[in-house]
Structure formats: C-alpha cells, structure tokens
Amino acid sequence: MDGDLFKKLLQENLITEREFENVAQHQKTVSLFVELRSVLYLGIAFFSTAIGILIYKHIETIGHDVLVICIALVCVACFAYCFKFGKGYTNEKLSSPNFLFDYILLLGCLLLLTFIGYIQFQYNVFGNRWGLAVFIPMLLLFAAAYYFDHIGVLSLAITNLAAWVGIAVTPTRILRENDFDGNRTIYAAILLGVGLLLISIFSTSKKMKAHFSFTYKNFGAHILFIALLAGLFHFEPAYFVWFLVLACFSFLAFRHAIKERSFYFLVITALYAWIGLSYVIIELLTSTSDGMTGLYAVFFYFIASGIAFIRLLIYYNKILKQHANL
C-alpha cells in the first residue's frame, strides 16, 4: 500500500488517526499468504502424485492387501482428526477450527474415494453393481460436506452424484468426456441440472447451509444450459422447441441474476443464450439464402449480435453496480 497517500488522506481529514495507524502498522509487515500457500498446495500435489506413481510401479512387491489397509488406516486417521476437532453439525456456516482442518478433511475424502474404487477394482466387492460403488461414496461425501461444512467436499459429492447419473461434470471434462449426442445423456443431464437447482432453492429457503446454495446453483445452471444446448444441436427437426425451452430457462436465470445482483450468473446466462440464439439464426440464414449471400449474412449477424450483447451487458452492469455481489 501507498504510505504517502494515506498520510495525505489523513491530512485531508478523510481518514481518522486510528485508521492511519492501522495502515502504518499493516505496512510494517509483508504477508506471505499467497506464496506459502501456493508452495504448500503444489507440494501436496507433487507428493501425492509421486506416491501414486511409486505404488503403481511397486504394487507387485507391496501387495494389494497391505496397500488397501494403509489407505484405510490413513483415511480413518483423517476422519478421526476431523471428528475430534470439528464443531459438529449446524445449519449455519462454520469457520474451520484451524488452518489444516480443511486439507485433512479433503485428504480423508479423497482417500475414501480411492479406497472404495480400489476394493471394487481389486476385490470386486460390489460385483457388477457399478452404480453402488459410486452411490455409497456419494452418500458419505454429502454427509461429510454437510457435517463438517466443506464446499470442496460438496463439489466432490456433486461430481459423484453426476457420475452416478452417468455424466462427467467437472470443468475440463464436461465437454470432452460426455457423449452429448446420446438422448439418454441429454435427458439425464437435464434432470440433474433441474434437481441441483431445486436443491439450491431449497437450501436458501429452508436456511439449511444457505452458503452451499451457490455451489449447487453453479453446477446446476451450467449442466442445464449445456444439456439444453446439446438438445438444440442434436434434435435436428425439433430444434425450435428446444430453443424455446432454452429461452425460457435463460429468462428465468436472467431474472434470478438481476434479483440476486449476480454479475456471474448474468454473464453466463447471456453467453449461453447468445450461443443458442446464434445457432438458430445461422440455421435460418443458411437454409433460406444460398452460398455467398448466406455467408455474408452470418458474418454480419455475428458482428451485430456481438455489439448488441456488449451493449446489453454494459447496460445491466450499470443496473447491478449498486450492490456488487458474485
């Protein structure tokens, strides 16, 4: 921070003596929060990856039984730590008891996933009921997320729920690993998206971990938007119906964004809606006009719609500006 500036503000009587002292005190020390935490996080990533490779290479000498027992022991230790220091369940937001708590809980949950996956892979505990091998960890993850109040674990649980339904939902996988050409995937994704949005509404209205609401809403909205767009692209003859559904949901999401003053939801709604609209207009333009004319029309459409959406966003930015929020 600029020390001279605050001196000037003090002279201009814009800040109090005590506030100036605060700033001066603050300036005496340099916080290494970002640096140290990044190194710690990277170190954990390196360490766990190295352990994974080492085990993979030496599995013949270690033996599966020993390994499973080790994973289970560490996992139990993590959860024991969390139960000892955790504050128990409440409907409100809990602050973590210490710096390490969140990481240990996360480690426990990841090991739990590994453990269940391992015993299924090696010993075929659940037989051919693959669904069960995803369903059980999912329940445990949701329980841990709610009991210990951890948004990271909640995201893991939602990812597992989606896996149970049959789709991958994490940011880098959602488009790459899903077969959005299959009717089943699209319908499953729509149900999942709607379900998550309903849970989000429920969390807020019942005040049951209301701060989880954003996570549910975020996953739900993206899944539903992508599923609707996939429907729009996939169901060639009926695409207009899908466009209407997309438009309706966009409108609802848009109203919600305005109500909540959420720039984030405003932007994603505008972008998904723009993609859907562009698809329909390109379909119309290329089917009604031939060759070059159609191409020119498409290009002009993109310029015009780009500018129009820019103006729209600038306008709503002004409206939302009063009360900034995520």
Add this chain to the structure above:
Amino acid sequence: MQIYNPSQLYNRHVQEQASEAVEEHLLSGDSFLKIKEAYPDSLYTPNFFIRIALALLTAVAVLFSAGIFGLMFWSSDESIIISLVFLALISYAALELFVQKKWFYNAGVDNTLMVAIPVFIVAAFFVADFSFDTRLLSAVMILLCGWLCLRFTDAFMAVLCYVFFFIFLFTNIIQFGSLARMVAPILMMVCSMAIYIFFQRLSAAGSFNSYRGCHKAITLSALLTFYISGNYFVVNKLSIELFGAPLTTSPLMAGIFWFFTVSIPVLYVAFGIVRKDKMLIRTGLLLIAAAIFTVRYYYAIFPLEITMFIAGMLMITISYALIRYLRTPKYGFVFRIKNADTIPVEQVESLITADRFGTTAPVDTGFEFGGGSGGGAGASGKF
C-alpha cells in the same frame, strides 16, 4: 500524449488503495465512502465477469469484421495487406473513440481492440510471402506497442513493447560476427539488468505516476529475461538453432551458464527477502522450478517420481514450518490469512479440487492409478 487525465488515474489509484485497506479491515466503510466522494472515479471498468464477456464478444465482432474483409478482398497479397492495415486503423479509431467518449479503462472492449491492432499488423507482415525481416518487424512493433502503451497507459502493451525491444536488440547483436554471438547472452543479461534498475528507480521516485502499472510490468519482464538470457537450456538450444553450434561446448562457458541457471533464482528470493520485495520472491520461487526442470533435462539423477517425492516433501515441510513460524510477525514478514468473505477463493478452489480429483463418469473401466497430473498452476496470484 496520454488519453486519460492524470487526475482520473490518480483518483482510481486512491480508490483502489482504499478498497484494499477496507478488505484488510484497516479502514471503516464510512471513511471509504468519504474517500470515494472526495476522489470520484470517472473511468469505466465494469465487473470482472462482465469484462471477460465483453472481451470475448468484442473478439467475435472484430474477427467477423476481419472475415468480411477477407471475403471481399481475397484476390491478391496486396489487397490482403491493405485490408489488414485498414482493419488495424479501424480498431485504433474505435479504441480512441470508446476511450474518449466513455472512458473505458480495462473494460474488456478496449483491451481486445488494443490487442487486435498489433495482431493485424503482424498478420500483414506474415502475408508478404513469409519473407519478413525480424528486425524490421520488431522495430515496427516497438513503435506501435510503445505508442499504445504511452497513449493508453496499458501494462500489457508495455510488456509487448519490451519483448519486441529485447528481440530487436538480440537480432541486431548477433549480426556482428562470432564474438558478438559468443557474448550475446551476457549482453542481453546486462541489458535486462539495466532496464530493471532504471524502471525500479523510475517507479520508486515520486509517489504516484500514471505509468506505475507499466513500470511494474516491465520490471517483472526484465527479471524474467535476465534469467532466460543466462539459462543453460535456453542458451544451449537457441545457439544450436541459430548458429548451428552450441555456445556451451567449452567447460568455462558451460560452467558460467550452469552457475546462472542455478544461482539467479536463489539470489532473487534472497534479495526479495532482504528488500521485502514480493515480486522478486514470487519470480524467484517460480524460477527455482525452472532451474530444477533445466537440471533434470540434462542430468536425470533420480527418476521423475523420486524427484517429485523429494521436492514435494521439502515444499510441504518448508512451507508448513514457515506458516507456523510466521503466525506472529518475524523480521517484517507474516502469514496473514486473507479474509475469505471478500474474495470467493473458496468457490474457485472447490472447483479446481473437483476437477483434479473428481470421479470420472461411466465407471466401467474401474479406477486407474498413477494417472494423476502433478502440474499445478504454479505460484498463483497477481504480480
């Protein structure tokens, strides 16, 4: 010369400093409002997410405008070059107009238009039968980016200008025979150092300057180029690529560059700690990783997983020990946990976690081990 009024930029600076102080709970909201009133911000910078969307949509509009020109003037090289230059001019005109009329300042639209200008010009150079001259190209880019940087006080343009200046210098030095080639890396290091010291002084003098951001960006770039110029891997590969023979054949030269490769990052961190300079510390930490990769590239003493195991253990132990040690301020350093209410770090972190460790969808194949990626995002944060 600069399009913004210095007082506009100064008011913005005051407000930024004040809001930073509020986030750290040093100022009351009351004082913040008073400051906001006394230093009104007339520049237009929308919300972060809106800025991203605006940048994307502007890119779409610019690209399709270029596409229309492409459709109309695809006949000859000359017409393509002329239309590219024309597009650059239009982008510049639009940029001037938006900033003068609406005071856009890092609003997404202006950033995209500003990047579009040098991109169109570079494209025009490439069209000319690929017979472009690096020295001419970089000279033109220095002038162009330099002007954009001066006019719009833009840090990214400052970096581009610096990079092209660096390329210009290097391509000129190596024209002067074999001795110049031999000492080129050292000359580039000296040049980086000189620029670093110059801009460091410049930003230290006086309390506020419209080009603060640019100075910071250039000092950071200078730190990086100082290391890159002396890095063994870079020198070795680049000299083979450009001169046909590596500069690092003699033990003396090899020794010098190995010394630079390993010692510079450590020195950065050490100087950073002594001078309490976060930029030096962060750059040093990042370059330590680069040094390790360089050493591993030539001398793989341990297999990868053992290296990662040792490095991971060291990183966890050191950072955890320091976190505990710096709970209370020591020697002017402290580990101050940032208030999570003001920044939604949690949300971002939770997504990254789910992405890296989450379960994949249809589970027919079971779980595979050893597939985890240890990349990570490097030392994150703003410089």
